[in-house]
Amino acid sequence: MPARKDLLGLENLTSREIIQYLDLAEKFASVLKRPIPFVPSLRGKTILTLFFEPSTRTQISFSIAAKRLSADIVNFSQSASSLTKGETILDTAKNIEAMKVDGVVVRHSAPGAAKILAENLDAFVVNAGDGSHEHPTQALLDLMTMRQVFGRFKGLKVLIIGDIEHSRVARSNIFGLKTLGAEVAVCGPPTLIPLDIEDLGVDVFYNTDDIIHDYDVVMALRIQLERQQGGLFPSLREYRTLYGLTKERVARMKQKGIVMHPGPTNRGVEIDPDVADSSKSVILKQVKNGVAIRMAVLFVHAGGKLG
Amino acid sequence: MADILIKEGRVVDPKTDLDEVLDVLILGNKIAKIDKNIKKEGAKRIDAKGKIVGPGFFDLHCHLRDPGRPDVETIESGSQAAIAGGFTTICCMPNTSPVIDNEGLVNYIYKEAARVNLCRVYPIAAITKERLGKEITEFGELIKAGAKGFSDDGDVVADCNMFRRALEYSKAFDVPIFEHPIDKDLAKDGLMNEGVISTRLGLSGSPGIAEEVIVARDLLVARFTGARLHLCHISTKGSVDLIRRAKEDGMEVTCETCPHYFFFNDELLSGFDTNFKVNPPIRSEQDRQAVIEGLRDGTIDCIATDHAPHCQADKELEFTNAPFGMIGFETALPMIVMELINKQKFNWLHVLEKLTINPAKVVSEKLGVVKKNAVADVVIIDPKKKWRLTANAIRSRSKNTPLLNKEMTGQVVAAIVDGELKYQSSKLKNK
Numbered sequence: 001m002p003a004r005k006d007l008l009g010l011e012n013l014t015s016r017e018i019i020q021y022l023d024l025a026e027k028f029a030s031v032l033k034r035p036i037p038f039v040p041s042l043r044g045k046t047i048l049t050l051f052f053e054p055s056t057r058t059q060i061s062f063s064i065a066a067k068r069l070s071a072d073i074v075n076f077s078q079s080a081s082s083l084t085k086g087e088t089i090l091d092t093a094k095n096i097e098a099m100k101v102d103g104v105v106v107r108h109s110a111p112g113a114a115k116i117l118a119e120n121l122d123a124f125v126v127n128a129g130d131g132s133h134e135h136p137t138q139a140l141l142d143l144m145t146m147r148q149v150f151g152r153f154k155g156l157k158v159l160i161i162g163d164i165e166h167s168r169v170a171r172s173n174i175f176g177l178k179t180l181g182a183e184v185a186v187c188g189p190p191t192l193i194p195l196d197i198e199d200l201g202v203d204v205f206y207n208t209d210d211i212i213h214d215y216d217v218v219m220a221l222r223i224q225l226e227r228q229q230g231g232l233f234p235s236l237r238e239y240r241t242l243y244g245l246t247k248e249r250v251a252r253m254k255q256k257g258i259v260m261h262p263g264p265t266n267r268g269v270e271i272d273p274d275v276a277d278s279s280k281s282v283i284l285k286q287v288k289n290g291v292a293i294r295m296a297v298l299f300v301h302a303g304g305k306l307g
Numbered sequence: 308m309a310d311i312l313i314k315e316g317r318v319v320d321p322k323t324d325l326d327e328v329l330d331v332l333i334l335g336n337k338i339a340k341i342d343k344n345i346k347k348e349g350a351k352r353i354d355a356k357g358k359i360v361g362p363g364f365f366d367l368h369c370h371l372r373d374p375g376r377p378d379v380e381t382i383e384s385g386s387q388a389a390i391a392g393g394f395t396t397i398c399c400m401p402n403t404s405p406v407i408d409n410e411g412l413v414n415y416i417y418k419e420a421a422r423v424n425l426c427r428v429y430p431i432a433a434i435t436k437e438r439l440g441k442e443i444t445e446f447g448e449l450i451k452a453g454a455k456g457f458s459d460d461g462d463v464v465a466d467c468n469m470f471r472r473a474l475e476y477s478k479a480f481d482v483p484i485f486e487h488p489i490d491k492d493l494a495k496d497g498l499m500n501e502g503v504i505s506t507r508l509g510l511s512g513s514p515g516i517a518e519e520v521i522v523a524r525d526l527l528v529a530r531f532t533g534a535r536l537h538l539c540h541i542s543t544k545g546s547v548d549l550i551r552r553a554k555e556d557g558m559e560v561t562c563e564t565c566p567h568y569f570f571f572n573d574e575l576l577s578g579f580d581t582n583f584k585v586n587p588p589i590r591s592e593q594d595r596q597a598v599i600e601g602l603r604d605g606t607i608d609c610i611a612t613d614h615a616p617h618c619q620a621d622k623e624l625e626f627t628n629a630p631f632g633m634i635g636f637e638t639a640l641p642m643i644v645m646e647l648i649n650k651q652k653f654n655w656l657h658v659l660e661k662l663t664i665n666p667a668k669v670v671s672e673k674l675g676v677v678k679k680n681a682v683a684d685v686v687i688i689d690p691k692k693k694w695r696l697t698a699n700a701i702r703s704r705s706k707n708t709p710l711l712n713k714e715m716t717g718q719v720v721a722a723i724v725d726g727e728l729k730y731q732s733s734k735l736k737n738k
Contacts, residue, residue, distance in 0.1 A: 011507070090623050110625030111509045112579030131627065132509030171509055195512060196503035 006118040006125040007297055009134030010176040018176055022144050024296040025289065032068065032292060041304035042071035048096060049105040051077045051128070052113075057263060057287065058128050058138070062105050065294035069304065074101070089113055093120040103302050106130075124301040132166045138262055139172030141293040143180070145286050146217055149258055153180035160184065161208060161243055162221030162270055163192040163232075169262045170221060174202055187211065188243055191232040208243055213252045219260040220245050220270045236269050245271040250280060258282050309351045310334050311728060316355025316687060320362060320677040321660035331360055333683040336726035341679060351728070353721060355687050359655060362663035362675045363395025363426075363684035363722060367563055368460070368485070368539055368611035369636070371397075371428070373419065374412070375404030380616040380704045382416065385636070386425040388614070388703035390730040392636035393719035395684040396427040396667070396674055397614075401438070402461040408433040408444045413452035425729050426722075427684075429455040429670065431485055434473045440465055443473050450480050455670040458485030460539060463521055465491060467528070474534035483535040483561070483669055486525050488546070489587055493517035498626060500573040500588040508577065510626060513588050519545035526553045529560055537669050538562035540613050542587040544597030551606040561669050563609035566642035567633060569598045575709070581622045581629035582709040585615070599651055602661065609666040610658075612639050616705030634703045637696070638710050644690055644717025655690075683726040692718040 010018065031039055047066045051059050059075060066073040089108065093116065096104060104121065106114050107128040114127035129135040143153075150156055158177055164170045164186045177184045178201050185203035186193060198204055205211050212218060223239055233239050240246070245259060253259075259271070259280045267273045276283055298304075311333040318329045318341060330345040331338060371385040382399075389397045399416065401407030407416065413430050420428035432454035436442045438461070446457065457477065463486065464470040470486075477484050494517040499505050501512025522538060526549060529536035541547060541564045550562050567585060572592040576583050583589055590598075601607040615632025622629050643662070647653040663675035674684055694715050698706045722730040 088620070088624055108625070110627035112626045115579055116625065130509075132511075134509070168509060171507070194506035195501050195514070197506050199503040200507065 005301070006114075007136050007301060008114050008118060008125070008127045010136050010139050010172045010179070011134065013176070013179065015179050015181075018140070018143065018180060021140050021293065021296050021300065022147060024299065025140070025144050025292040028068070028295040028299070029289070029292040038068055038070060040070045041299055042066070042069040042302050045071045045102045045302050047071050047073050047103045047105065047298060047302070048101045049073065049075045049128070050092070050107070052108045053129065055107055055129070058107065061287070061290040062128065062294050062298075065291050065298055068291065069295055069298060071298065071302065089116050090120060093117050096123065097121055103298065126297055126301060129168050132168055132171070134172045135168040136172050137290070137294055137297055138169050139176045140297070141286055141289040142173055142219070142260060142262070143176055144289045144293055145260065145282050148285070149282065150216060153177065153182045156182040156217065157215045158182050158184050158217040158219065159187060159211065159215035160219045160221065161187045161245070163223055163227060164188055164197065164221070165192045165194045166224065166227065167221050173219070174200055185211065185215070189233045189239070192227065208249065209252070212249055213254065216254060216257050217260060218245065218250075218253060218257060222262065222264065223266060223270050240269050244269060245275045247272060247274050250275050250278070253280065260286060263287065310347060310349065311353060311723065311726070312345060312347050312350040313353045313355050313360055313685070313687065316358045316360035318360045318677060319655045319659055321656050322664045322676045323678050324656065325677070326656055331677065331685065333685070333723065333726050336683055338677060338679060338681050338683050338685070341677070353687065357689070357691075358720060359688040359690055360677065361655070361659045361686055361688065362677050363686045363724065364393045364639070364662045365666040365672070365675050366394045366397040366612050366614070366636070367537070367609055367666045367669055369397050369399055369614035370402065370616065370632070371399045372616060373403060374415070378704070379618050382419040382428060383423045384702065384704040385614070386420065386423045386428060388634070388636040388701070390425045390722050390724070391702050391719065392638075393640055393686040393688065393722055394426055394636055395686065395722055395724045396429065396672070398429045398431050398455060398670065400431055400458060400460040401433040406433050406437050408436050408438070410448050410452040413449055413454050417453055426724055429453070431456045431458045431460070433457065434459045434464055434484060435469065438462055440469055443476055446476060446480055446482065450482060455672070456483045456485050456537065458487065458539070460485060460487045463487055463489055463491065467524065470525070471528050471532060474528055474532040474536065478532065478534050481535065481671070483537040485537045485539055486521070487539050488518050488521035488525060489513075490517045490521050493520065497588065498584065499576050500590045502573060502591050504573045504576060508579070510576070515543035515545055515590065515594065518543050518587055519549060522546045522549050526550070526558065526560060530558055536560050540565050540568070540587055540611070541601070541607060542568045542590050542598065543594045547597045547601035547606055551601065551604070554606060561608045563611040563666070564598050564602065564607050565611055565613045566635060566639050569595055569602065570642045570646050571595070571709070579626045580709055581624065581626055582633055582707050582711070584626060584629055584631055585613070585633055586631035599647070602647065603651070603653065608661065609669065610639070610643065610661045611666065612636055614703070616703055617707045618705055619707070622707045633708050634701070634705055636703060637701055638708055638715070640688065640719055641715035641717045645715070648690065649716065683723055685723040686719060687721040689718050689720050691716065692720075694718055
């Protein structure tokens, strides 16, 4: 398995490394189907989740993954704003080091924050989201879900719709998908498409209806209300009209096409309830795969051994 | 005061277009003679064989954090760093705490610089009181106290009418207005240059146009008022193009860039090293090339350091929260040697012009010249010297530079201010 200490993002991973995570996650997915879904792989290891940004599902998903591997898990949440006033992330790192944990799962609002921890800790670090930069385990679980449905990445056509500018999910997916040979396009209001993203080998569109029929995977991103307040688009209503995954719009997708969303969804804004709950939606499959992916990631980086 | 005889250096003086191996004799605070085979009993001899002897460097733009942040830099530590970097004159920006917007603080700068007694320190005073952009400061009183120009550096003068009035008012005194050309609304919360790299890193970007719209505005207002405008730290191709066109139209605008804008490009930010976080941001490779071309064709008049010290604790914060700025006094010369001289093949006359006579002219000072009877502000440079920039070697109280522990080429070996040898590297041979 990889020699890397940390998982900070998908940008610098090879396709082989990504596939290794996915293959291992499939093994753990079968463990999760057992009546007693535990393995003793990480017994005696202590993993700390350190969330400086509110999150429920990602932190819970990591906790469950750690417990399924028989690791000890300690959860910590604190808003980054109160942290920056007193303690720096580096102070935090030094404190963690003193407490001798084996691994740290960190979420922080600042891009590069996980890297600071990684460089200053002997413990392995898994990035659970650093600002708008990367969210590698989310992208891995998305890739796992896509592979389960389509069985391939080469030539797979993936469309990501929404606030690309502020999305770590979009970035990690773009890096991973491009490495694996998929075709990626982004679509959204031009104000939410970051400058020069074409240079990453991504097609850019502003009109959903022109292109939605052409994609195997359509991934909607969560739209944050504060972006509207920042003047980036006029109203949630117009956003839904132009970019929302409505029943009518999704009906024009490929017959075998799927709809994804990293959650939590704004129902009736970027995705309509009847679409989120439809047969095209794989949203709950994504959540389920999340535990298996995080087991694989923790297992690899904690140096677990397969029995 | 001992007389000084500098032997057999390559004397380079842009003002007189001199580039020849000669001796330089300094008597008192003046250059007495430049010739071959000068002999002078009792003078301190400096062997400058293989070295370049030029006018002392003149920095139009630095931050000494004094008053306000003695933990980060003081006039004393800043002067030590400046003189070791070859700067015999430095102009300090007024964004201190409190702001240099009154005679008392201008007097304080002079008094403290005189006590330290290393390089000349000239204050640039604020354009507006407390740099709030609302009311102009007492230009007349501040100039009488010794302010050499005016700037709200760190902030643009956002209000167009305020800016117009400041430029107009400055005409009564024939002083330059130094503008920090960055539109706050366009730069917004930008942490680095906006482009494919900021897109990759998920760091919010500050676009080149944030600089260019203010450069364009300022050129229009300067032309309208006929006042003296100096544009600080030019970093983009668009700005270089605008200034080039203005000069072709006969405008007498001046501008500066900093070593980091021709030495680095934004790809280097991929490692989230906060020492690369500066304002304006390190731009794209295309911008970097345009800055070099601007220096080459004379569009950019001056090289200034924008020396901006910050303590380690602040720079150790996440990229989002770390302050903008890098130190520059002690890295300016090696960056110039490594990029402009060695890679871009600029000649020394051309480079020294931007470090000496041109900046001196911006603030109407008769410095930056090595000729008979000129004030003896002289620097001796070893252009081939290789050395490592360690934290210990840095005299600035702050060590915030991405070049820390990197190999440098080119070093200042001695600096003379007003006829006095104020700095010499330990390896300099003299008798």
